[in-house]
Every structure is written in structure tokens, then in C-alpha cells.
Amino acid sequence: MDGREVLVACCDRAHVGDAEAARAIAELLAGALEGLRVELVADLCADPAGAEPNGAGGLVLGLCGPGPSSADLQALARRHDLDPFAVEAVDLGLLARLGPPSSVPERAAAALASTAGALLAGGPTPPGRMRLRLGGGEVSRRGLLAGAAVTYRPVARIEQQVCLGSERCGLCVAACPVGAITRSHPFPSVDTDACVGCAACVSACPVDAVGVGGAASEQLEARMDAVWAWPWRERPGLLFACRGAARAVGLEAGPGEGASDDAGPVQAGPGWVSVLVPCLAAVTEGWLLQAVAAGAPAVAVLGCGERCGAGSLPRTAERLAYAAAVLGPERVRSARADAPEPLAPLAAPIPPAGPARGIPPLVHEPQATGAALEALAPPELDLQGGPLGVPSVRTDGCTLCGTCTTVCPTDALRMEGEGEAPALTLDAARCVACGHCAEICPERVVTVLRRTGPETLAGRRVLKRAEVGRCRRCGAPVAPEPMLARIRELLPEESPALLEVLTGLCLDCRGR
């Protein structure tokens, strides 16, 4: 919000039964984040659209139920001349159902701080990250001028100054669940008609070149960070909740009044705190692992299931399976809004929390998974599938030409020591198994397995090192010895004199 304030307007009932609990939420929130202001509003839930930002650049509504639709939230933003994505609602009624009443104020305050943090972290939404949409049906210009019919849909935008380009990367293309990003040249392009704003591309981009309205990487990071950094009395499980799914569950449950009388499915243990995300398609393995590495006793997702517009269900299932393999199945849960009892998977007892390892939340892969695995240091790690890979190089055939390193989007493969003793090095924690290296290798000596193994945590290591061949006239490096040997091998019929020039002289000396 460009240094401006975000106001958290919290219903004075706050779905915890009395004003005292609502005051507790406000007290816990006060000073939680710089730039955050809190106001308790009498019976805000009766008229959430009447909330006043009172000069703040963003507004978070703490409500007893799911509250207004996204279109209505935008209308509220419009009325107060705020950014279209600067007003969000948090369903405290849903939170109340995710844990015992005694922990509601703390979990509610943290969830509000998470949303407020995202608004504080984001500036005005760049026009390219949203798509203007006039309301459905017949819309007159008068309607447009009155502002009633205009809404903005979040869409992805690729920043070309940062993007590695289609040739080298294209991970966003692979990550997009709806095929809205295509491998055009030199940069991938986004079909904003097809884009559903799920932000899968944001977490897949290794260099932070993609942003989605309301879900820039710094905003997603801020959502997690507020919960990571919260001074918990007892750390709850962390629930990544798709905004649409949370709304569907909240609507299903009714307006949410009188939580203390209407016990939710989770009534024991530390309960859950929610971090709202655009879609589960954005929630990677790394996000799940990081939550537990940061001290949460368990991690869960709440998605739309079969109704997901991004079709995230299969990919999310794979990610949960990977997280369960690393963390243990008792620490990983999956809830679906389209299930008969959506929140039932969250009701099972949560195991005690492990140590909080103080890692910062990372949005992008492979950094997120790599950092989490390093922090968790799981023993005897050997998993097939997952977000990471292990390139295997047949070293006797590798000429150290370095071509593979030029197409590695994450710098997992890198040439080092050029000019002296060139070496091909690998940091497997950075490998996303894109396979570019295997495709481009002229000697066909690279294969990539989608796998997390001991190599993943081994740090950067040398795959092959060799001496450099030097110019016999000036001593400058010509090429790695294996490459020179390969040239001789490929040109057996060539005259010795020419071979001597090609392999024994540097470019500068060849013309003399």
C-alpha cells in the first residue's frame, strides 16, 4: 500500500460470542504489523459494505461469516477509491470452527494479520495484473460511468525484464493448469481471457518474473510471514485455504453467529489458522514443508475439490503425497469444500509440534522446497516424484562444453573455475527436473530423474572437473581438455595442421 495504512475493521462480535473476545482480538492485533490499524465496529456483519477505511489504503473485514462476494468487496473498494484488490474479508466464523474457543482470538488475530500483511506488502495493482471486466449481460456506458458494472479479475503478467525467457525456462508454461501461458518467443505470453488468476505461475517462477493481481510473490510471502512470525502461545496447524473454497464452506455453514453455541468439528488441540490463497494450484510442496519447518505441528489445504476452476485437484494430491512422505501422514491433511463434511479431515488430533527452525517463507520453487528440506533434514531421503530432480551426467562422455548450464533456469547446473580447471557443478536442491539440460546436451550424456535423494541436501558439488587446454602461443585458455579431445575424435580425417590450430590456438592467435 505504498507506506499507507491498512485498517482491520473487526465485527465486535467476531464470532466468538462476546465483545470481550472481540476486544482480545483487537488487542492481540494492535502493533502486530507496522501500518496496521484496528477498529472494532459494532455489528459490522449486519452491514459489511458500510465499512469505512477512514483514510487507510487497504481494508480487512473481520466478519462472523464469509461476508460479501469478491464483486461486492471491489464495489466497496471502488466507493472509497481504493485499489480493486485492497479490500478483503476474513471469515472468523470459519476459524472459530477450526479449533477450541479458547484459542479463537489468537488464531483470528493471526489470520487477520496475514491478510493485512498481504495488503501492506502490495502496492497499487499494476494494470497488467488485472483484467477489466464489465458486468454480465447488457451494460450501458451509464452503468460503466456509475462504476457499478466494472470489476477487475486478477490475471498473470510476466515481467520481461526479469523473465529468463522461453528458451531457458518456461516453467510458468508447464505450471499453468489451464494452458493460459504459452511458450512464445522470446518470452512466454499470457492469454488473459483464459487465465484464472490461480497464481500457480507465481510460485513456479524461479526468478520472480510473474505477478498476479492481489497475489504478487511479496504478498503471498507476507501472508505466510505474519503467521510464521506470530508469537503463538500454542502454535496451531497451518491451513492454506483457497479463498473460494473458504467462502463456499462458510456459506454452507450459514452466517456463523453464535460460535460458542455452534461448536465446529475441531474442538480440541491447538486448532488451525488459515492463510488465504487464490487457489491451491499455487500451493507447492515447498509451502507445505515450510509450514512445518517453521514450527506448525501440521499443515493442511482447503480447496474446491472437483469444482476448482484451475483443476488443481490432481496436482494438489501429488503435492500432499510428497509432503506426507517427508513429514509423515499425520501432519498433512486435505479438506475439500465439495465434500459432505468439508472440515472433517481437520478434526483428527494434531501431533505435537516439532521445533520452529526460523526459516523465512519462500514463495518460489525450487527455493521453497530446497530450503524446507534443508531445515527439516529428513533422514534417508529417497522420494520419487515431487518438485525436485537429480540430473545425472555420464562423466566419461561429458566434454564440459557447458551448454547444459546455459539452459538451466534455476542455476542448478553451473560451470565454475573456467580459465583454470573448469568444472560442471550441481546443486540438486535447485533442480526442478525440467529436463532442458538433457534435451540440449550435444553428447547425450545427461539424464534427469524426478527424485529427491541424498544429493538434494548435499549442497553444490562438482560433477566433473578437468584441466583447461591452453594456447601454445599465448597461454590463454582454449577449451576444457575433454572438449579438445572430443574435437580430435570427431575429426579423424582432418589434417593434423588444422587440428593443431583448432585445438592448440586460442581465437585471438588463430588469425595471426
Next chain:
Amino acid sequence: MSGEERGLAEPRAAAYRVLASALLPPTPERLATLVAAAPELVALLEPLRGLAFHPALRALLERLAGLSAEEAEEHRRTYATLFVSGRRSSPPPYESAHLGPDTDVAMAAAAVDAAYRSAGLVLDAEGEAPDHVAVELDFLSALCAREAEAPAPAEAERLRRLQRAFLLAHPLRWLPRFAEAVAAQAPGTLLAQTVEVAVRYVEHDAALLDSLPAAAG
């Protein structure tokens, strides 16, 4: 042409005109006029309230309205340092300077000028070069103003197509890079804010023009 149609084109023309004026060399007279007119401009642009760029544009006008003499002097200094001094690192306010190293500057400027001529407009010989940021925005303002006065919907539609084509062919090709350069060289200044708002506005306006035909009804 209905009042509704005119209603949208007029404030769009005004927004372009404001931004163009704010990006011309800030002579004391021009800046004083802009500062004096800023509160009125806020009201004039009220029909655009609700569109995503409006808060940024309003914030710019409010900053202008409250500009002190010292701030005005600072603004003139920033403008001169960046755009007049000819420093090697300065981002020139001309399209031809931002299209890449192989660009023929004269040809690029001539292409913009040709776009003006094809719309029936000829530049004042004494004024800025055709590819100056303010001139390009002023041209769009003129097209919007014509749209507001168009005698028939078909003519208004033709003018919107012209605006969109010009936006894509010219301002959208270079203004974002220009804005980044200005923000890097003069962060937090009125000039950087003005250029940033201009980028937001042209990007949004292109999106708006994309959406309008569906609403033309």
C-alpha cells in the same frame, strides 16, 4: 451521440490532457496553472472514479494541488536534470530513445508524426518533437475529445480503434521502460509519480478500450 458516450470520452480526454501538461517542461507559468487547476481537475475526473487507476491519478492531482513553491522549484530542477541536462544516464522523454540500440531516431519520430497526420493532426512546428511523451499523450487526448464530439456511433468507434492502435504502437511500447528509468533516477519525486501514473493510465485505457465495444450496446 448520446450523453453517456460523451460522458466517458470527455473525462478520458481530460486525464490524457492533465498527464500531458504535467509532463511538458514545467515552466513556472505552466506549473502554476496546473497547481491552480488541480482541485477542479479532481472533480472533472470524478466520472472515472471506480476505475483502477483513479486512486493513483487522484493522488497525483492532490499532490499537485498542495505543491509548495519549494516543491515546485524542486520539480523543475528534477525535470531539468533528467530531461534537459543531457546526462548520459538520463532517460530522454522521447519514444525513439527507448526502442533499442538499432532504432533510427529520425525514422521513429517520423512514424509517430505520420500517425498524427493520418488522424488529420499536424504538430506545431515550435513545439516538442512528435515522439515526446507529452505530445503522444496530448494526441490521445485530442482523439478522445473528438470521440466525445463524434456525430455518430460509428465515428466514435473508429476513433476508439485509432486510440487503441496508437496506444499499442507507441506509448505502451516504451512508457513502462521509461517510467522504470525515471523511478530509478529520481525515486519518490513528483516527476517519477507523474510518469508512473501515466503508465498506469495508458495501460488501463488500452484494457478499457478492449472492453468497451462489448458495452457499446
